[in-house]
Amino acid sequence: MVKVLMKGNEVIAEAAVHAGCKYFFGYPITPQSELVAYMAKRLPEVGGLFLQAESEIAAINMVYGAAGTGVRVMTSSSSPGFSLKQEGISFLVGSELPAVICNIVRGGPGLGNIQPAQSDYFQVTKGGGHGDYHIPVLAPASLQEIVDLTQDAFDIADRYRTPVIIMGDGMLGQMMEPVEFYEAKPKEVPKKDWATTGTRGDGGPKIITSLELNAESLEKHNHHLQAKFKQIKENEVRFEAYETEDADYILVAFGTVARIAMNAIRKARQEGIKVGLIRPISLWPFPEKPFIDTRDKVKSYITVEMSAGQMIEDVRLAVNGHAPVDFFGRTGGVVPTQEEIYHKIISVAGGVEV
Amino acid sequence: MTMLEEIIIAGFGGQGVMSMGQLLAYAGMFEDKHVSWLPSYGPEQRGGTANCAVVISHDLIGSPLVSRASTAMVLNNPSFEKFEPMVKAGGLLIVDTSLVTLDSTRDDITIIKINATELAIELGNKRIANMILIGAFLEQSKILGMESIMESLKKVLSPEKHHLLEVNHKALLKGTVLVQKQVGFTG
Known part of the structure; x- marks a missing residue:
């Protein structure tokens, strides 16, 4: 090849x-x-x-x-x-x-x-x-x-x-x-x-x-x-779950945003914050299973999107009230940076000193 | 040892900054490293400045977008203004002083200043200025080999331009020699 x-x-x-x-x-x-x-x-x-x-x-x-x-x-x-x-x-x-x-x-x-x-x-x-x-x-x-x-x-x-x-x-x-x-x-x-x-x-x-x-x-x-x-x-449900096993916080992102989120997760993990990622690969059908598997264990989900918040509605349906669902997004063609996502994790995790 | 090099190359459209990035990405690929190349393709490109982000890593690449660069190569004043502050502490800034009149006051990064366009004219072809900068980058960073860059050049240059391989090679060597002699170093 x-x-x-x-x-x-x-x-x-x-x-x-x-x-x-x-x-x-x-x-x-x-x-x-x-x-x-x-x-x-x-x-x-x-x-x-x-x-x-x-x-x-x-x-x-x-x-x-x-x-x-x-x-x-x-x-x-x-x-x-x-x-x-x-x-x-x-x-x-x-x-x-x-x-x-x-x-x-x-x-x-x-x-x-x-x-x-x-x-x-x-x-x-x-x-x-x-x-x-x-x-x-x-x-x-x-x-x-x-x-x-x-x-x-x-x-x-x-x-x-x-x-x-x-x-x-x-x-x-x-x-x-x-x-x-x-x-x-x-x-x-x-x-x-x-x-x-x-x-x-x-x-x-x-x-x-x-x-x-x-x-x-x-x-x-x-x-x-x-x-x-x-x-x-x-x-036909497809998704990737990354380090969700022990996660206190789970980011939810798809496409290229999931990759940027991955950088933020690596940095947060280095700081001792247990963060994972659920990456829906099929947006419809939306993967519910990884949420059902984690929603009684995590402190919060954070959906990250290049929109004002759209996938978050499907995340909330899948979480079904079992845990809070937070959001970070940029719109209008602005791409969120890994630093911004990292700071969002920190603020949701309760202000761990950076 | 893991390696993660996040590079931004910026200048005017037509200076070959996109090709410089592709050259590094191809070379990384030839050395079995993970690479990504992301162009700025928006109105900013049409407005005069063009830039691309190249990531070269031993591991799978997360973000192809570079918000904090380990290396920035800048070929005009607007690019200098935008990207000089984005270089990470301990990072590298390579400036073509034939085109950039601004000066950095940062003391936490390595800065290499090369009057690349003038040197390129001395070598006989103004358009190979960017290769002198790439040569400097290769020598300073040591993350890619000259052979892989030459191999990549064959991909980036269309076959009818392969007669220019030699002069490009000369320009690359010029850049490496300048760094070996520590010419233009500050910080």
Whole structure:
């Protein structure tokens, strides 16, 4: 295996190609444009198709069309562009089409800026578009982890016939780290006998639609979707717990913020403060188990986010009143420093002399 | 012995500060160290100053963001103003005095001042000033070998620019020699 030094955005693209993605429809936006540019160059080399759409809305609907034929397809954007895709994402869920959508989050609301943020957490985990739905969301913290999770994203999408979101922030997209690509063993995914590739006289017409005018039938379809979401919640939870065994305080952070938090934890541990970390890797389904395992032992949780406090709501639900949940966050594209997080730990721990 | 080097390189866009950072990151990777490279890519970059953070470590890297640098290399006055105070006590500040007119009053860090741009012109190519600074950094920090840097240069320079490898090597050596002779040292 050879290590290569690449930008996060490029790693997502190359990992998608390794996962068998041959179709990409997108529209450039900072800080994820390198992903689009990489696909434009790379996909023709593997016999795939890259198309720059006229807008994000067009791109997600092209994804819908391609997904209907059963191919592995992807689009990516950053916050304002990701918002534009919400209608199409809701259609993908309703029609049960597998696809991977990447959101490299930047500061908002509105056009905001191009700096790193995590303030689309609500949008990605609670639906985002209209209707009753959830989408599996994977949040890598390192470039090597992108390689693994991108493969997983395509597998989950095919296994459950659902769109899957990969969420990173501008920092993850722009930074470089060494990565190793590997040929993943193809996972067992169900045969796509629903794909609209022509019947060849071997059965009835195949219809992909999210329209169901009959209320009882649509309720039945919703029950089916909810049962699927329940299955995903049982099978697809991913998290990392670091030094939580003896921890008096547990930081909760995802993506690159978890790495910054890790530095603060190491420093606090050196000072004799027992701090651990829970890092949700799947933001939905949210990992409840590490909280259930620790919530009667810790003095407090501290959620750290690049937002005004969004994941903290899921942390509170998982902790369910068993322990206090504190918060530290920076917004608008400002990245919290390890010193700031360390000082937050100190203040929550009751002002140990620094 | 564990090693954690947190480096900031800052200057104007077009001076090659991003490439300097990538050069160090590649070299670290070739030596099987953990590395990360994080550019500033915001409006500040478009407004004239560009910087990147490079972390090189024996252990897994936590934050790729550097808020307290063990080394800062600064190539213009705005970068000096911003990053000179961010160098950790005991850290290293390398200044291109051809471009930076400000002076540090800190006595808790090592400061190496090199008129790199002028020296580069003497060597025949103004654009290799940053390699003189990298050479100084290599000699002073001893965390990366010259061979790995030369290997990295082949990655950072596109193949059609490989005829410049030799002059880059000369510039790197110039920087190392200056440090060996303790030229430009304060603090």
